[in-house]
Amino acid sequence: QEQKEQQLQNSAQTxxxxxxxxxxxxxxxxxxxxxxFQMSESSISRRIKQITDYNFxxxxxRKRIEYACSLLSETDLSVNDISKASGYxxxxxxxxxxxxxxxxxxxxxRRQA
Numbered sequence: 001q002e003q004k005e006q007q008l009q010n011s012a013q014t015x016x017x018x019x020x021x022x023x024x025x026x027x028x029x030x031x032x033x034x035x036x037f038q039m040s041e042s043s044i045s046r047r048i049k050q051i052t053d054y055n056f057x058x059x060x061x062r063k064r065i066e067y068a069c070s071l072l073s074e075t076d077l078s079v080n081d082i083s084k085a086s087g088y089x090x091x092x093x094x095x096x097x098x099x100x101x102x103x104x105x106x107x108x109x110r111r112q113a
Contacts, residue, residue, distance in 0.1 A: 011037075012047060015044070015047060015048070018033070019033070023060065023064065023067075024064065025087060026087055028060060028087065030044055030045060033056075044056070060087075062101060064086040065086070065101045065102060067085075068082050068083070068085075068106065069113075071085060071086070072106055072109050072113060079106045079107065082094075083095075083106075094106075
């Protein structure tokens with residue numbers, strides 16, 4: 001029983017390490033994680049929810065927007081460059097999600113920072 005719990009702990013850590021490493025990859029997806037860990041997408045999704053309290057997409061978006069906030073505050077990169085650096089292919093999606101999570105546009109956030 002203890003060994004099984006240790007294995008679960010290790011696989012959870014491995015999963016989160018992988019996720020952290022690939023967080024800003026434009027092609028990050030549940031299917032990619034599913035392939036990498038030889039687990040179903042629903043199992044991966046459930047595991048991420050157990051660990052973070054967020055579903056996969058919400059967790060990824062929160063982390064990416066958090067990173068974008070630091071880039072907006074600490075660099076002079078354009079919003080488009082920050083969008084790409086944060087893992088978003090589509091600039092419009094980035095701006096919409098940024099506003100959803102932060103309550104202001106990236107430009108407004110930068111001016112307030």
